[in-house]
Each structure stands twice: as structure tokens, then as C-alpha cells.
Amino acid sequence: MSWKEIEKELMGRFANDFSGWNRPGDRRIRVRVKSESFSAVARFLAGSGQARFITATAMDTLGAFIEVWYHFDLFQTPQVLSLLVLVPKSDPRLPSITSVLPGADRIEREITEMFGVRFEGHPRPGRLLLPEGWSRTVPPMRKD
Amino acid sequence: MTAFLFRLLVFPGAAFLLTGGILAAFADRKITARMQSRVGPPALQPLYDLIKLFAKQPRSAEPRRIGHSPISPWIGLAASLCGSAMVWQFVFIPSAGFRGDFFVTTAFLAVASLAQITGASTTRSGRRPARQANFFLTAELPFFIAAGVPFLQAGGTFRLGGLAAVQSAYGMAALSPPGVIAFAVAFVTAFAKLRFAPFDAADTGLEAYTGPSTRYSGFPLALHHTARWILLFTMPALLAQLFLGGLSFHVKGIPESILKYGLLFGAFLFLRNSSPRMPLSTAFKWHLGPLTAAALISVGLSFLHW
Amino acid sequence: MRESISLEGMHPLFQGGDLFRLTVEADRIAALDIELGTHYRGIEKLAETKSWDQLPFLLERICGMCSSSHPAAAVRAMEELGGVPVPERAQYIRTLVCELERIQSHLLWFGTVGHNAGFQSLWMWTWKYRERICKVFETVFGNRLIPSVFMAGGVRRDIEEETIPWMQESLDRFQPALDLLEGVLTGDLIFGIRTKSIGVLSEEVVRKYGMVGPAARASGVAVDVRKDDPYFAYPWVDWNLAVRQEGDVYANAEIRLFEMRESLDIVRQCLKQMKSGPVRTDLKSLPGGMGIGRVEAPRGELFYCLVGDGTHRPIRVQIRAPSSANLPALEESAVGADLDDAAVIVAAADPCTGCAERMVVIGRADPFQRILAGVELVRRSHRKTERLRDERNGTRIGADSADKN
Amino acid sequence: MGIRLQIVTRSLWIYPVVAGGCNGCQLEILACLSPAYDLERFGVRLAVSVPHADALLVSGSMTQRNLKRMKRLLLEMPEPAIVVAVGACALGQGVFQGSAVISKTADAVLPVQVYIPGCPPKPEAVTAGLGKLIKLIRQNPDR
Numbered sequence: 001m002s003w004k005e006i007e008k009e010l011m012g013r014f015a016n017d018f019s020g021w022n023r024p025g026d027r028r029i030r031v032r033v034k035s036e037s038f039s040a041v042a043r044f045l046a047g048s049g050q051a052r053f054i055t056a057t058a059m060d061t062l063g064a065f066i067e068v069w070y071h072f073d074l075f076q077t078p079q080v081l082s083l084l085v086l087v088p089k090s091d092p093r094l095p096s097i098t099s100v101l102p103g104a105d106r107i108e109r110e111i112t113e114m115f116g117v118r119f120e121g122h123p124r125p126g127r128l129l130l131p132e133g134w135s136r137t138v139p140p141m142r143k144d
Numbered sequence: 145m146t147a148f149l150f151r152l153l154v155f156p157g158a159a160f161l162l163t164g165g166i167l168a169a170f171a172d173r174k175i176t177a178r179m180q181s182r183v184g185p186p187a188l189q190p191l192y193d194l195i196k197l198f199a200k201q202p203r204s205a206e207p208r209r210i211g212h213s214p215i216s217p218w219i220g221l222a223a224s225l226c227g228s229a230m231v232w233q234f235v236f237i238p239s240a241g242f243r244g245d246f247f248v249t250t251a252f253l254a255v256a257s258l259a260q261i262t263g264a265s266t267t268r269s270g271r272r273p274a275r276q277a278n279f280f281l282t283a284e285l286p287f288f289i290a291a292g293v294p295f296l297q298a299g300g301t302f303r304l305g306g307l308a309a310v311q312s313a314y315g316m317a318a319l320s321p322p323g324v325i326a327f328a329v330a331f332v333t334a335f336a337k338l339r340f341a342p343f344d345a346a347d348t349g350l351e352a353y354t355g356p357s358t359r360y361s362g363f364p365l366a367l368h369h370t371a372r373w374i375l376l377f378t379m380p381a382l383l384a385q386l387f388l389g390g391l392s393f394h395v396k397g398i399p400e401s402i403l404k405y406g407l408l409f410g411a412f413l414f415l416r417n418s419s420p421r422m423p424l425s426t427a428f429k430w431h432l433g434p435l436t437a438a439a440l441i442s443v444g445l446s447f448l449h450w
Numbered sequence: 451m452r453e454s455i456s457l458e459g460m461h462p463l464f465q466g467g468d469l470f471r472l473t474v475e476a477d478r479i480a481a482l483d484i485e486l487g488t489h490y491r492g493i494e495k496l497a498e499t500k501s502w503d504q505l506p507f508l509l510e511r512i513c514g515m516c517s518s519s520h521p522a523a524a525v526r527a528m529e530e531l532g533g534v535p536v537p538e539r540a541q542y543i544r545t546l547v548c549e550l551e552r553i554q555s556h557l558l559w560f561g562t563v564g565h566n567a568g569f570q571s572l573w574m575w576t577w578k579y580r581e582r583i584c585k586v587f588e589t590v591f592g593n594r595l596i597p598s599v600f601m602a603g604g605v606r607r608d609i610e611e612e613t614i615p616w617m618q619e620s621l622d623r624f625q626p627a628l629d630l631l632e633g634v635l636t637g638d639l640i641f642g643i644r645t646k647s648i649g650v651l652s653e654e655v656v657r658k659y660g661m662v663g664p665a666a667r668a669s670g671v672a673v674d675v676r677k678d679d680p681y682f683a684y685p686w687v688d689w690n691l692a693v694r695q696e697g698d699v700y701a702n703a704e705i706r707l708f709e710m711r712e713s714l715d716i717v718r719q720c721l722k723q724m725k726s727g728p729v730r731t732d733l734k735s736l737p738g739g740m741g742i743g744r745v746e747a748p749r750g751e752l753f754y755c756l757v758g759d760g761t762h763r764p765i766r767v768q769i770r771a772p773s774s775a776n777l778p779a780l781e782e783s784a785v786g787a788d789l790d791d792a793a794v795i796v797a798a799a800d801p802c803t804g805c806a807e808r809m810v811v812i813g814r815a816d817p818f819q820r821i822l823a824g825v826e827l828v829r830r831s832h833r834k835t836e837r838l839r840d841e842r843n844g845t846r847i848g849a850d851s852a853d854k855n
Numbered sequence: 856m857g858i859r860l861q862i863v864t865r866s867l868w869i870y871p872v873v874a875g876g877c878n879g880c881q882l883e884i885l886a887c888l889s890p891a892y893d894l895e896r897f898g899v900r901l902a903v904s905v906p907h908a909d910a911l912l913v914s915g916s917m918t919q920r921n922l923k924r925m926k927r928l929l930l931e932m933p934e935p936a937i938v939v940a941v942g943a944c945a946l947g948q949g950v951f952q953g954s955a956v957i958s959k960t961a962d963a964v965l966p967v968q969v970y971i972p973g974c975p976p977k978p979e980a981v982t983a984g985l986g987k988l989i990k991l992i993r994q995n996p997d998r
Contacts, residue, residue: 025530027679028742052660052673055770057755069755071742073660078679080742103660103775140495140955173895180574182893189898192865196909199859200933361906361933419640421568423790426643489875491916492954499953511950514879514975558882577889584886588977595879595975 003074006048014041032084039095041083042070046100050075053101058111060143064089066115070097087117096122114141156232158225164232165373166190172376172413179417190373197366217367220259224371227252228378234305235381235391241305246295249304253382254284256375257337260368279424282431283336286329289439293317293326294386296446308390318387322445327387329439331411333431334379339372340416380408474789482784482792484777484801497767502528502736505764506600512769514595515558518551519747520769521600523754526681528602531741531758532733538683540604540729545683546720547591547599548745549713553624554583555748556664556706556713559800560631563699566793567644572634579627586620589613604730614721621714628714631707635700645699649795651783652697659779663750663772664705665799669697675746682745687719699798735762747772749800773801860935863909864989866898870908870932871941874925874961876915879975880942884912887978894982897989910937910988913967914975916944916951917959925964939988940967941981943974950974 011018017037022030033041045051054071061067065086072081087094096119098105108119116139151157169190177184230249233240257280294317295302298310317323384391384404391401422430473481493512500508505528506521513520522544529536557580564572584594591597591607599605609617634641651661656669666673672693676684692708694701738760745752750772757766780799787795871884887894888901902908905928913925929936938961943949945961961967969991971984 024739028530030740049657052657054660054751054753054775055755055768057757057766057768059757059766059768061765069740071753071755073673073678073751075673076678080679080744082740082742101660102658102778105778106774107770140492176570177893177895180571181578181890182574183896184893185895185898189866189895192862192898193900196862196866199862200909200935201859365907417571419569419638420564420572420644422640423644423788425788425790489873489915489918490920490956491875491918491951492956493951496951496954508950511877511879511974514877514882517877517879574890577886578891581886581889581891594977595882 003050003077003079006045006050010041010044013044017041027078027080029079029081030084031081032086035085035087035094038070038083038085039097039100042097043100045072045081046097051081053097053103054080056104056107056111058115058117058141060115060141062143066092066117066142068094068111068117092117094119096120098122113139115139116142151233152229156236157229160232161225161228161374161377162370164377165370166194168377168409169369169373171409175410175413176417179414190369194366194370197362197369200362216259217364217371220256220371221367221374223252223259224256224374224378227256228374231304231378231382231385235308235385236393238305238308238390241303241307244302246291246302246304249382250288250291253337253375253378256371257284257339260339260372279428279431280336282428283333286431286435286439287333287337289436289443290326290329290333291386293322293439293442293446296443297323304385308385308392311389312392316387316389320446322442323387325438325442325445327383329435329442330383330386331408332435334383335412335416336427336431338376338379338412340412376412380405380412383408472789472792479784479787479789479792482781482796484781494767494769498764500764501762502602502733502758502764505767507598509769510596510598510600513771515555516551516747516749516752517596518547518600519745519752521598522548522682523743523745523747523752524756524767525600525602525743526745527741527743527754527756528736529741530743531739531756532602532736534603534733535731536604537728537731539608539724539727541683542686542720542724543599543605543609543729545687546609546717547597548682549716549720550583550586552713552748553710553717554580556710557583557627559706559798560634560703562797563645563703563794564634566797567641569641575630576627579624579630582620582624582627586617590617601730601733602736603733604728606730608729609724611726614724618718618721621717624714628707628711631703631710635703635707642700644791644794645703645798647696648699648791649783649787649798650696650698651779653695655779655783656697659775659782661750661776661779663746663748663776664702664709665750665776665779667692668694668701668705670695673751675744675751679744683720683723684716686723687716689716699794702798735760749773750776777801860992863935863937864992866900867909867937867985867989868900868902868907869910869912869939869985870902870905870928871912871914872925872928874913874915874921874945875918875957876942876944878915880914880945883975883978884914884941884981887981892978892982894985897986899985905931906933908932909935910939910985911965912939912941913945913961913965914941916948916954916957917961917964919956919958922959922964925961929965937969937988938965938967939969939971939984940965941971941984942976943972946970946972 011021014033014037017034018031020030020032024030042053046053051072051074054073057067057069057071059067059069065088068085068087070083070085072083074081085094092115094117096104096108098108098119099121105123108122111117112119112122153159166188170185170187173189174184227249230245230252234245234249292302294307294311297317297320298307298314311317318327381391384401388404388408391397391405393401471483472479473483493508497505497508505524509520509524510517528534557576561573561576561580564570564576587597588594590609590613591599597607599607651665651669653670655661656666656671661669661671662673670693672691674691675681676689677691689712692705692712694705736758738758741756741758743754743756752772753768753770755766755768756764759765776799780796780801784792784795869884871881873881885901886892888899894900905911909932911928911932915921917925929938940946940961944951947960948954948957951957962970969984969988971981973980976984
């Protein structure tokens with residue numbers, strides 16, 4: 001299956017969950033995904049065998065949401081697919097994708113520690129491991 | 145009595161061996177450095193190291209470990225001194241040998257090597273050194289069998305002292321077909337006794353355990369090093385005595401002896417510095433398989449008077 | 451009997467570290483835990499306080515071994531963010547620096563694998579030749595390890611025309627290193643025994659964990675950012691990608707040797723093709739938005755995601771180092787290997803903790819409580835056995851006394 | 856103590872340790888032992904483990920997680936023990952100044968006797984630093 005077909009199927013299957021599909025330059029694809037359907041998209045991408053999970057970027061843009069970008073490398077193309085999931089600060093929860101993409105294990109724990117986003121269904125949610133005796137209760141990368 | 149004390153403490157004994165050991169250690173480090181295209185340590189560097197280690201004092205605040213009870217370095221040093229003193233005595237005074245002295249010598253040398261490994265049992269874990277000791281004994285087996293070959297050829301007296309005289313009369317053991325095989329086997333297994341790569345065992349631990357001496361410090365470590373250096377000093381002499389007609393110190397024999405000793409010593413260092421270490425499991429198989437078989441074949445051949 | 455071993459002091463670059471913990475059962479590795487976090491310096495947070503221009507100086511110091519790849523990826527991200535054009539000569543210089551760094555990093559790999567296999571001389575020999583690369587860096591850019599050439603929009607320092615013949619000569623004098631390593635790979639029986647079918651990573655595992663770099667290419671997955679997402683001067687020079695199927699340490703060595711050859715070739719081509727011209731475009735400020743930069747560091751794909759808000763500073767710097775993608779698979783692949791090979795496997799995975807720990811924090815309980823002497827470990831495990839036995843018998847006495855000890 | 860230190864200068868076994876940093880200083884210290892510089896000329900050797908070491912070469916920024924470890928390493932070294940701080944990070948936090956997890960310099964944690972600046976210090980600088988240390992001890996053994 002080539003990426004073109006995957007893209008078509010992705011658009012067909014998750015048309016209602018995607019918004020703002022844009023391409024800044026010919027090598028990047030950015031799209032927003034609804035947080036409830038994100039794990040289905042991730043499972044689809046993992047199953048397609050044409051995408052490699054790179055990492056996830058969480059950031060606090062001082063709004064009501066924490067932005068979490070999931071980056072996928074698409075094989076045989078120079079493209080990077082970035083999926084944006086918005087997590088409300090009032091209830092920071094996301095489904096864990098570690099079971100389908102084991103490479104996400106560490107970055108999910110890292111985001112938990114640094115941003116306080118809980119990943120539900122993570123197989124071994126390590127507790128906050130900044131230096132021992134890290135006393136501050138606010139996750140260090142949060143800006144509020 | 146004085147003659148015995150002199151032999152024990154000065155001439156083929158402690159003082160001579162210590163000097164020889166330091167020289168051997170220096171030669172080892174210098175040749176290794178040259179092979180690695182470095183300059184290498186100044187002369188007497190091993191002596192400075194020893195003095196320094198004797199002067200070091202473990203901190204009192206350090207948690208006590210059994211590794212610091214200096215029993216096995218003492219045993220190692222004592223055995224290494226006794227075994228080496230015997231070998232060198234037979235080199236210099238061939239008449240000093242007695243029937244079966246070969247067994248006594250090899251037993252001492254075996255204990256010396258073994259004590260270095262038991263040192264490891266007091267470090268991080270007891271299990272792995274047990275495996276190393278096991279391995280060491282498997283290396284000792286082919287060595288022992290192979291070392292028996294020249295004695296069988298010489299009439300089965302197992303007298304290390306007189307072996308050189310017999311060989312000078314009837315030719316070197318290493319020139320007969322069983323002797324060649326036995327020499328090769330003894331040479332390879334000597335690496336295990338010296339704890340040199342590629343055929344050694346104990347330092348395989350260095351890869352995972354940083355070696356038996358890792359938790360010693362100061363005085364016990366100095367003993368440990370001395371025992372090892374003395375073994376290194378003696379091993380070429382032992383092999384020469386067994387297979388190459390011995391080292392002789394008559395005027396016309398000196399160049400030949402130096403050549404024999406130097407070649408053996410150089411061969412040890414060259415091989416050790418130009419190849420990685422065998423994994424323990426492979427070395428196990430080598431020792432118990434082909435090497436023991438080759439040693440047995442050479443014994444069989446020498447019974448057939450080849 | 452299970453026992454726990456720390457590989458402290460095993461890796462010459464991480465002496466004193468307590469990074470790898472092995473659990474061993476009957477001389478086989480039952481588990482390998484990688485405990486990062488001791489080198490965690492909070493760089494991603496710190497980076498938010500630096501201006502765009504200061505950023506490369508901080509990022510270079512994430513890791514001394516891939517000190518050029520980090521700023522390279524960062525400037526790629528910045529240039530994508532701002533749409534900054536980069537002069538051709540600058541691209542050649544960047545490529546050259548990255549490739550020289552790859553050569554020295556791969557040499558280090560050979561050295562550490564040799565060291566851990568008990569081949570001290572190989573360690574010394576590789577350092578001898580690595581020194582030549584350092585010398586080139588020092589002469590041309592002023593620092594042996596951290597050349598500080600990268601900046602958004604170009605390079606900080608030009609290569610003077612007079613030094614180019616000297617550089618070419620230095621590279622020619624580097625050739626013996628490759629011949630030496632070739633000799634070790636093909637001619638050394640014991641090196642073969644130590645590395646063939648050791649630490650095998652299957653293609654499946656590589657894909658599952660999303661591994662990158664030489665480790666992935668040794669297992670038959672042809673991922674290389676230089677080919678997939680061409681950048682700098684890579685499209686303009688001629689080079690090949692090596693892929694092996696075996697996935698063992700030996701295949702890793704072959705891949706790295708091949709890459710060193712190719713890198714040397716790329717550097718020569720860069721020196722030949724470089725035309726004089728400007729080496730940087732001035733950069734006033736960067737707009738808001740997200741920029742992604744990827745480069746092929748010596749250990750694999752290095753990923754940067756920079757977010758700016760139009761001011762002179764980034765508001766988010768996200769770094770994904772190749773080691774943090776490759777090391778998790780090690781925890782799986784090392785299981786079942788012989789204890790003798792543990793050191794070689796770990797060295798061959800090319801752990802770069804400086805990179806991996808710039809952010810990732812992994813670990814369980816307080817590590818300092820677990821640094822125990824071997825005797826203590828054995829005693830503890832005995833105690834635990836007793837406790838478990840007692841628990842099974844319905845008594846809790848053993849457990850209580852064990853806790854008091 | 857004085858004589859002991861004098862002896863140590865003849866065979867200084869070093870144990871480089873990274874207290875949370877980029878390994879650059881570590882690379883340069885190891886480069887000192889490599890063929891191009893070869894500190895073994897002066898009897899300097901790489902110690903296999905801390906109990907063998909005479910000098911602890913600390914490099915890298917002291918991250919909070921490393922503080923206890925550094926103290927433990929110092930305790931394991933037999934007397935006389937010398938501590939050398941190598942590189943900008945160990946001397947004064949270097950480029951990581953301001954990070955929340957780095958609060959101390961090496962000399963706030965360990966009894967540092969010699970400072971070798973640089974980011975990373977060149978092998979020549981490390982060699983010179985150790986040479987100065989040796990000279991200092993020989994001239995003034997009681998410190």
C-alpha cells in the first residue's frame with residue numbers, strides 16, 4: 001500500500017474527525033484530530049506499515065488547551081505527518097498509544113511528567129522522575 | 145639452612161622474582177604501548193605503582209566489603225612465589241629437581257591463578273567467579289595433559305629439573321610431532337593462566353563485572369598485581385623448560401636462551417594485543433573440546449614413541 | 451538464581467554511571483533496564499530562555515559526540531519556520547561538518563565495541579585516527595569537538611581556500627583507519643565470533659519500536675533522513691546507502707565501516723564542488739509557528755520541533771534524539787543473550803546518554819538506594835526468597851525481619 | 856600524608872566521571888590517554904574502578920540526581936584522593952546556568968583541588984592541568 005492510497009483511506013474513514021488539513025511546504029502535513037478518535041487513527045497508521053512514529057510534542061500555548069502534536073514519518077516520502085490533539089487543561093487526559101506503538105512509551109511518560117497530561121491505558125506509568133525530591137507540584141513545562 | 149633461606153628469599157626466590165616480575169610488567173606495558181602506537185610508561189613505572197598501592201589507605205568511611213579481607217591475594221602471591229621459585233630454580237640449578245617435582249610446580253601455579261579468581265568471589269557477585277574458576281580448571285586440564293608429553297618422551301620421571309639435560313641430549317620436545325601439538329596446546333592454555341586475552345577467563349568478567357580485582361584497593365591490589373606479574377615472568381621460562389630444551393646460562397647458551405624467552409614473551413603479548421577476547425562459553429568449548437583432544441592425542445603419540 | 455548486576459564502569463564513556471542494570475538468570479540476561487535521568491539537565495526548558503541566535507550554542511552541548519547534528523537539526527527547523535534561504539556554499543560546509551562528525555562518531559563506536567570485547571588495541575588505534583578528524587575541526591573551526599558552525603541562515607565560519615588542500619591531505623592520511631577496520635572485520639576470527647549473531651534485532655522489532663539509523667539499516671530497514679528527506683548538500687553529492695539483513699553486531703560494524711567510506715567520499719566531493727560565495731543570509735526575526743527539522747545524526751534520525759511566537763525566542767523546543775528511539779528496543783533484544791555478550795551488545799547499541807537524557811526521564815524507585823555491593827545483593831535476594839517461601843507457608847515473620855534489616 | 860601524596864604523583868591513576876553533561880570533557884580526557892597524547896608517559900593510567908583511583912576527574916554539570924553519587928564515589932576512593940574539576944560545567948555550570956535541576960558547581964559538592972577550564976578543555980589543557988597538579992604536590996606536599 002502506498003502512501004497515496006493510505007491518505008485516501010485515511011481521509012475517507014476519518015473524514016469527520018479531521019479538521020484543518022494543511023501542507024506547509026511539500027514535505028509536511030498537519031492536521032487536527034479529535035482527541036476521542038485519535039487512538040483509532042494511530043492504530044490505523046501503525047497497521048498500515050507505512051508510517052513510523054517519531055515523537056510527540058506537547059506544548060503549552062497559554063490557552064485553555066495543551067497542544068499535543070504526534071509526528072509520523074511516512075516511508076518512501078520526505079513527508080512528516082503531524083497530528084494535533086488538543087487536551088483541555090481542566091481535564092488533561094489522552095488515550096495511550098503505547099500498546100500499538102511501543103516507541104511512544106517514553107515520550108508519553110515524559111509528557112505526563114512535564115505537562116501533567118495523563119495517558120490512559122499506559123502499561124507502566126512511571127511516576128514523576130525529575131530529580132528526587134522535586135518538590136514543585138506544577139509540572140515544570142507548564143506555563144501557568 | 146642459610147642456603148635454603150637465600151634461595152627462598154633472594155636468588156630464585158622472592159627478591160629475584162619481584163625484580164623479574166616488575167621488569168616483565170614494564171616490558172608488557174611498554175610493548176603494549178608501542179603496539180598501540182603510544183610511547184608507554186617510563187622505566188620502573190610498575191615499581192612506582194606498587195609503592196603507591198602499598199601507600200594507599202582505604203577510607204574508613206567506606207562500607208566494609210569482604211573483598212577487602214586480603215586472604216586470596218596473599219594466597220595468590222604465596223603460591224605464585226613458590227611455583228615460580230621452583231621453576232627458576234630448575235632453570236638455574238637443574239640438579240635441584242626431584243621425582244615428581246613437575247606436579248608440585250604446576251599445583252602451585254594453578255593455585256596462584258585460582259586465587260586471583262577467588263578474589264572475584266568477594267566482589268560483586270559470587271556466581272560469576274564460580275563460573276570463571278570452573279573455566280580456569282577446564283584450561284588447566286589440557287595444560288596439564290600437554291605438559292606431561294615431554295616427560296613421557298623423557299622416560300616418565302616427571303622431573304622438571306632434569307628435563308633440560310634430557311632434551312639437550314635427545315633433542316627438543318617441540319621438535320617431535322607430539323611435542324609440537326602439546327606445545328601449541330600448552331601455549332594457548334597459558335593465556336588462561338596468565339589472564340591474557342584472547343583465551344583468558346577472569347577478565348571476561350571485566351566486561352560485565354570489571355574484573356576480580358575491581359573492589360580491592362591499596363595493599364591487597366598490590367599483592368594481586370605482584371602475583372600476576374610474577375606469573376607473567378615465569379610462564380615463558382616454564383614453557384621453554386618443558387618444550388624448548390630449557391634456558392641455559394652457560395656462555396654459549398645465553399643468546400639462545402634469550403631468544404627462546406623473548407620469542408615466547410613476545411608471542412604472548414602480540415596475540416594478547418592483536419585480538420579481542422573469546423567469549424567465555426566459546427572458550428569453554430575450546431578447552432574441553434579440541435584442546436583437550438589434541439593434548440590426549442599428543443600423549444597417545446608419545447606413548448607410541450613417535 | 452536471579453541476580454542483578456550494574457554495568458557500572460563498563461563503558462569507557464560512562465564511567466561511574468549506573469545506567470544499565472542487568473538481571474541475570476543462569477548466565478543469561480533475563481532483563482536489561484536502562485536507567486536514564488542522571489544526565490537530565492532540563493535543556494528543553496532552558497532552551498525556551500535563549501534567543502534564536504543563542505540556541506545552537508546550547509544545543510551543541512547536549513552531546514559531545516554528535517555536537518553538530520543537534521544544531522544542524524535546529525537550524526533546519528528554524529529555516530523551515532522562517533522560510534530562510536541558505537547560500538549554496540553554506541550547505542556544503544554544513545554537510546562537510548556533519549559527515550566529519552559521523553566519521554569520528556563511528557570510529558568511537560568501533561573503539562568502544564573493541565574495548566568491551568577485550569580488544570584494547572582497537573580502542574587505541576581508533577582514537578589515534580579520530581584525532582585526525584579532531585585536528586581538522588580544530589584547525590578549520592577552532593574547537594576540537596564543538597565546531598559551532600551552525601546558525602539559522604548559514605554558517606558562522608567560512609572555510610578558507612588555503613586550508614582546503616591541507617584538509618584533503620588530512621583526509622588522505624585518514625585512509626589507513628578504514629583499511630585497519632576492514633582488516634579487523636574480515637581478518638579477525640575472534641572478532642567474528644564475538645560479533646556474529648550477537649545482539650540480533652529483527653526487522654519486526656526495528657519497525658515496532660521505530661528504530662532509526664545504522665541500527666535499523668543493519669536489520670534491513672532502509673531509513674536514512676539524508677535519502678528520505680534530503681537536506682543540505684546531500685542531493686548534490688553522490689553517495690550510497692548500505693543495508694544489511696542480519697541485524698547483529700557484525701552487520702552494525704559493516705554498516706558503519708561502509709558509512710565511514712561514504713562520508714569520506716562526501717567530504718571530498720564537498721571540498722571539490724564548493725564554489726566561493728556568501729555563507730549566510732542575515733536573519734532579523736522568525737515568524738510564529740512550528741518548524742520541524744530532521745537530520746541524520748551518526749546514530750540515526752534526530753528530530754527537532756521548534757515553535758516560535760514571533761518574538762526572538764522559541765516557546766517550545768522538542769528534541770527526539772536517535773538514542774531515545776533505539777535504546778528501548780535494546781531492553782527487548784538483549785533478553786536471552788549470554789552474559790558474556792552483554793557488554794558488546796550494549797556498546798553496539800551505541801548508547802548516547804547525553805542525547806537521550808536531555809529530556810527523557812526513565813526509572814523506577816530511588817536509584818541510589820539500589821546501589822549495593824554484590825554481597826548485599828545476593829543477601830537481599832536470599833532474603834527475598836526466604837520471605838516468599840514464608841509467605842507461601844502463611845507466616846509473615848520472615849518478611850518483617852527482612853524489612854528491619 | 857605528604858610522602859604519600861609525593862608517591863601518588865609518580866603513578867596517578869585517574870577515574871573520569873561525568874556528573875551529567877555532554878560527555879565532551881570525558882572524550883577529551885580519554886583522548887589524553889590515546890596515542891596522540893599518551894599520558895601513560897607520566898605514569899597516568901585509567902583506573903578500572905573507583906577504589907583503584909587516585910584522582911577523580913569530575914566533568915559535567917552537577918545535576919541533582921548526581922550529587923549523592925559523586926559523594927559516594929569520593930568515599931570509595933582510598934586516601935590520598937585528589938579531585939579535579941574539568942570543564943566549564945563542573946567549574947561554573949557553563950551553558951546550563953539557570954536550569955532548574957542544576958543547582959551546584961563541582962566544588963560545592965566535592966573538595967576540588969584543581970580546576971581545568973574549557974568547553975571542552977583540549978587534551979593539552981587537561982595534560983597541563985594534571986602536570987600542574989603534580990608540580991604543586993611535589994613543591995608543597997603539605998598543601
